Amino acid sequence: MKxxxxxxxxxxxxxxxxxxxxxxxxPLPAPAPAPMPxxxxxxxxxxxxxxxxxxxxxxxxxxxxxxxTDSEAVMLRVTAANANLVLPWVxxxxxxxxxxxxxxxxxxxxxxxxxxxxxxxRAHNNDFYQKVDAPGVVAPSATHASxxxxxxxxxxxxxxxxxxxxxxxxxxxxxxxxxxxxxxAETAFDTAVKSNxxxxxxxxxxxxxxxxxxxxxxxxxxxxxKAIAVDPGRAMLYYFKGQALVSKATIDPKTQKMxxxxxxxxxxxxxxxxxxxxxxxxxxxxVLSAAGVPVKSGKA
Numbered sequence: 001m002k003x004x005x006x007x008x009x010x011x012x013x014x015x016x017x018x019x020x021x022x023x024x025x026x027p028l029p030a031p032a033p034a035p036m037p038x039x040x041x042x043x044x045x046x047x048x049x050x051x052x053x054x055x056x057x058x059x060x061x062x063x064x065x066x067x068x069t070d071s072e073a074v075m076l077r078v079t080a081a082n083a084n085l086v087l088p089w090v091x092x093x094x095x096x097x098x099x100x101x102x103x104x105x106x107x108x109x110x111x112x113x114x115x116x117x118x119x120x121x122r123a124h125n126n127d128f129y130q131k132v133d134a135p136g137v138v139a140p141s142a143t144h145a146s147x148x149x150x151x152x153x154x155x156x157x158x159x160x161x162x163x164x165x166x167x168x169x170x171x172x173x174x175x176x177x178x179x180x181x182x183x184x185a186e187t188a189f190d191t192a193v194k195s196n197x198x199x200x201x202x203x204x205x206x207x208x209x210x211x212x213x214x215x216x217x218x219x220x221x222x223x224x225x226k227a228i229a230v231d232p233g234r235a236m237l238y239y240f241k242g243q244a245l246v247s248k249a250t251i252d253p254k255t256q257k258m259x260x261x262x263x264x265x266x267x268x269x270x271x272x273x274x275x276x277x278x279x280x281x282x283x284x285x286x287v288l289s290a291a292g293v294p295v296k297s298g299k300a
Contacts, residue, residue, distance in 0.1 A: 166196030
C-alpha cells in the first residue's frame with residue numbers, strides 16, 4: 001500500500017483578511033486510539049502496544065510542530081509493520097496532507113477508513129465502500145458507521161469510531177478541494193458530518209475555509225450555508241457568507257458604487273452585530289462603505 005482562496009475580486013476591490021493570509025483552517029481533533037492487532041495476527045504484548053502508542057505520540061507531536069517529514073517517516077514504519085492498525089494510517093495521512101502529498105494522503109485515509117481506493121474511479125455510491133470482508137482490506141472486521149476525531153492511545157479493537165471516521169472523511173474532503181474535485185469533496189464532508197454529528201460545526205467551518213482558500217466562491221457559499229445551519233451563532237461564518245457573495249457584486253456606472261447581491265449586506269451586518277471589533281470588522285465595513293451602505297454594529 002503506497003501510497004491543503006485566495007479571494008481575487010472581479011471588481012476593483014480586494015478584501016483579504018489576515019485569517020486567509022495565514023492560510024490556517026481550524027485543526028481537526030486528533031483521532032482516537034489505534035486498534036491493536038487482531039488475535040489471529042498473533043499475540044499482542046503490553047510492550048508492543050506501548051511501543052505503537054509511543055510512536056503515534058511521537059508522530060503526532062511532529063505534525064503539530066509541522067515536522068511533517070519526520071511524522072511521515074515514523075508512521076510509514078508503523079504501517080509497514082502493522083498494516084491492520086487503523087490510527088497509524090490516519091496519522092500518516094495527516095503528515096502527508098501537511099506535505100501536500102495529496103495522492104499518498106488519500107490512500108492513507110482510505111486505508112484508515114477501509115475504503116477500496118480503486119472504487120473511487122467508479123461513479124456508483126455503492127462502490128465507494130469496500131465490503132467489510134473483502135480480501136486485503138485494512139482491519140476487515142472494522143465497521144464503516146462512524147467518523148474520526150482521533151484520541152491518543154492504542155485501544156483494543158478495530159472498530160472505527162465516529163472520531164476516526166470524521167477526521168478521515170473530512171481530511172479526504174480537504175484533499176479533494178485542493179485537487180479541484182468538487183463533488184467528491186462535498187460528499188466526503190457530508191459523510192464526515194453524518195458519521196460524527198458532534199463535530200459537524202467544525203467540519204462545515206473547515207469546508208468553508210478550504211473553499212475560500214482555493215477561490216471557489218460558489219462552493220464556499222454552499223458550504224457556509226450548511227455551516228450556519230449547524231452553528232448559527234458563529235460570527236465568522238457570516239463574514240465568509242458575505243465574502244462569497246461580494247464576488248458577484250457589480251459597479252453602478254453612474255455612481256461608481258458597488259451594488260451587492262441579495263443577502264450580502266445582511267451577512268456583513270450580522271457579522272458586525274456579533275463581532276463589532278472582530279478580526280474581519282474592518283473588511284466588512286470597507287465593503288459596506290464601498291456600496292454606500294450604513295454600517296450597523298453592536299450586539300442587539
